[in-house]
Amino acid sequence: MYRNFKELMDHLATVTDKKTVAVAAAGDEEVLKCASEARKLGVANFVLLGNGETIRSVLQQLGEDPDQWTIEETASDKAAAERAVALASEGKADAIMKGLLPTATFLRALFNKEYGLVPPKTVVSQVTVTEYPGEDRMILITDCAINVAPEYADKVNILNNAVSLAHRMGMECPKVACLAPVEVINDKMPETVDAAALAKASQRGQIRGCVVDGPLALDNALSEEAAKVKNISGEVAGHADILLVPDLAAGNILDKSLRYFAHLSTGSAVIGARVPVIMTSRSDTAEGKLHAIALSVL
Amino acid sequence: MYRNFKELMDHLATVTDKKTVAVAAAGDEEVLKCASEARKLGVANFVLLGNGETIRSVLQQLGEDPDQWTIEETASDKAAAERAVALASEGKADAIMKGLLPTATFLRALFNKEYGLVPPKTVVSQVTVTEYPGEDRMILITDCAINVAPEYADKVNILNNAVSLAHRMGMECPKVACLAPVEVINDKMPETVDAAALAKASQRGQIRGCVVDGPLALDNALSEEAAKVKNISGEVAGHADILLVPDLAAGNILDKSLRYFAHLSTGSAVIGARVPVIMTSRSDTAEGKLHAIALSVL
Numbered sequence: 344m345y346r347n348f349k350e351l352m353d354h355l356a357t358v359t360d361k362k363t364v365a366v367a368a369a370g371d372e373e374v375l376k377c378a379s380e381a382r383k384l385g386v387a388n389f390v391l392l393g394n395g396e397t398i399r400s401v402l403q404q405l406g407e408d409p410d411q412w413t414i415e416e417t418a419s420d421k422a423a424a425e426r427a428v429a430l431a432s433e434g435k436a437d438a439i440m441k442g443l444l445p446t447a448t449f450l451r452a453l454f455n456k457e458y459g460l461v462p463p464k465t466v467v468s469q470v471t472v473t474e475y476p477g478e479d480r481m482i483l484i485t486d487c488a489i490n491v492a493p494e495y496a497d498k499v500n501i502l503n504n505a506v507s508l509a510h511r512m513g514m515e516c517p518k519v520a521c522l523a524p525v526e527v528i529n530d531k532m533p534e535t536v537d538a539a540a541l542a543k544a545s546q547r548g549q550i551r552g553c554v555v556d557g558p559l560a561l562d563n564a565l566s567e568e569a570a571k572v573k574n575i576s577g578e579v580a581g582h583a584d585i586l587l588v589p590d591l592a593a594g595n596i597l598d599k600s601l602r603y604f605a606h607l608s609t610g611s612a613v614i615g616a617r618v619p620v621i622m623t624s625r626s627d628t629a630e631g632k633l634h635a636i637a638l639s640v641l
Numbered sequence: 642m643y644r645n646f647k648e649l650m651d652h653l654a655t656v657t658d659k660k661t662v663a664v665a666a667a668g669d670e671e672v673l674k675c676a677s678e679a680r681k682l683g684v685a686n687f688v689l690l691g692n693g694e695t696i697r698s699v700l701q702q703l704g705e706d707p708d709q710w711t712i713e714e715t716a717s718d719k720a721a722a723e724r725a726v727a728l729a730s731e732g733k734a735d736a737i738m739k740g741l742l743p744t745a746t747f748l749r750a751l752f753n754k755e756y757g758l759v760p761p762k763t764v765v766s767q768v769t770v771t772e773y774p775g776e777d778r779m780i781l782i783t784d785c786a787i788n789v790a791p792e793y794a795d796k797v798n799i800l801n802n803a804v805s806l807a808h809r810m811g812m813e814c815p816k817v818a819c820l821a822p823v824e825v826i827n828d829k830m831p832e833t834v835d836a837a838a839l840a841k842a843s844q845r846g847q848i849r850g851c852v853v854d855g856p857l858a859l860d861n862a863l864s865e866e867a868a869k870v871k872n873i874s875g876e877v878a879g880h881a882d883i884l885l886v887p888d889l890a891a892g893n894i895l896d897k898s899l900r901y902f903a904h905l906s907t908g909s910a911v912i913g914a915r916v917p918v919i920m921t922s923r924s925d926t927a928e929g930k931l932h933a934i935a936l937s938v939l
Contacts (some may be wrong), residue, residue, distance in 0.1 A: 488822075491822075522890075522894060523890065524890055532789055560897060561893070561898060561901060562901055565902075588890075590890065591830070592830070592887040592890070593888075593891040593894045595822035595858060596820060596822075596886065597894050597895065597898055599858060599859035600898045600899070600902065602860070603859060603860055603863045604902070604905065605903035626870040626871065
């Protein structure tokens with residue numbers, strides 16, 4: 344189990360069979376700086392797709408030798424996105440990464456049925472991973488970026504996606520807290536009903552590879568003391584590895600509060616497609632982007 | 642303008658005409674410890690309502706002389722709550738505080754029309770105040786505890802309640818950010834539509850005493866740099882004094898992340914009734930409870 348991103352990246356550096364990330368529209372300083380850093384650290388190899396001339400010139404500016412990189416010329420953003428998806432679908436790339444192109448163009452290629460990278464009825468979801476220095480461990484939070492108002496069935500898939508990442512991170516049976524503002528079931532707060540249903544589904548063996556409890560407020564999920572005050576028992580309260588948020592509004596605010604109020608080191612992954620997808624935002628830090636690549640090749 | 646809770650409490654200590662807080666069901670160690678601390682610091686005076694014998698005995702345990710306190714015997718939790726509300730409604734108390742009694746009992750007395758403490762159509766809302774050490778200032782967040790799924794008109798009232806507290810805290814024209822996961826208006830995320838409407842209502846002069854902008858994601862509300870990356874201008878982005886959250890799920894998670902991830906010093910106030918209401922939870926820290934009293938007597 345990795346206690347922080349450094350441990351995770353140190354592990355990846357020791358892997359001899361490096362994973363390959365296909366970057367769609369890679370001709371951008373920030374994107375290539377991140378790829379360069381990741382390759383130096385031995386996190387992953389890359390196939391750079393886009394305007395070859397731009398890519399080569401930016402690599403040179405960064406002090407890299409373009410001839411040491413795999414570069415594939417594509418005629419447009421659309422072509423770059425489709426080629427990245429095709430490489431993944433043919434098994435020639437282990438993850439795909441969005442470079443400098445519109446998110447919609449990238450997603451259209453990802454969900455293009457021709458390539459079959461996202462099987463029908465699949466829920467693709469995002470997971471934020473944060474260091475939790477007080478306890479020297481990592482916590483996963485989902486979904487902070489993609490699913491706006493997931494219903495019960497979507498939440499099962501979102502939860503399973505996060506559990507699969509947790510397993511890769513060495514958490515054998517992660518403890519999942521379904522967050523809500525209160526610990527009691529109240530149908531005026533539908534997230535409490537979903538949380539209760541998810542907890543019971545876990546008990547019934549319908550959700551596997553983890554232990555789920557909820558509804559739990561964030562304090563009870565993280566602090567054994569806070570849970571005790573509210574007379575909440577069980578193995579999840581106070582020790583949650585995965586926090587399932589009620590909806591995007593809550594997830595996005597929590598994700599951003601980790602960086603802007605708590606100054607914690609985070610990274611994110613997009614899971615559910617046949618390969619991990621790296622979609623960072625221009626406002627993410629260089630460190631956050633690097634962590635996203637590390638989580639995706641894990 | 643207070644930069645932190647210490648400055649706020651230092652100011653209250655200099656006020657000669659101390660405010661009086663009526664405490665319903667005060668016979669509890671944690672409640673009285675907090676009242677004792679607040680009185681020592683010169684933050685407020687108290688009227689303690691409840692079982693006189695219990696109150697006196699707990700005060701003695703805390704090293705206080707019960708004769709130095711105003712204690713009023715009441716026969717039940719209900720009677721204590723009603724007496725606190727009556728004192729406030731008669732102008733004999735400037736704020737009321739929930740002691741050790743069920744929240745429902747306390748709220749029933751508060752909303753009892755007989756006392757008129759909550760005029761009809763009033764929206765009572767909660768505000769969390771947090772220190773923001775990076776910029777040496779304080780930020781208000783609303784509503785993290787009371788209104789579950791506020792609609793547009795409720796949000797106007799919630800916003801006005803927070804603005805009135807901000808004015809008391811010395812912010813002449815607070816900058817209000819209406820939070821959402823994205824900066825674009827998207828009717829699949831109704832909070833973005835409400836945020837846009839609130840921003841325009843502010844521009845039209847329908848909301849006064851503040852400047853409102855939105856939708857803004859938390860990063861753009863707090864960081865000028867993050868706002869620039871997204872090409873967001875205006876005086877609110879990067880400098881928000883008040884964060885209006887979309888709903889209780891988001892507000893509660895943000896509030897708790899301030900304490901459990903960011904370890905920031907916070908306090909809260911309940912505003913909208915004719916006097917401020919202090920409702921702290923048993924899982925709040927002693928410091929948080931003291932800050933709540935300070936904010937309410939301000």
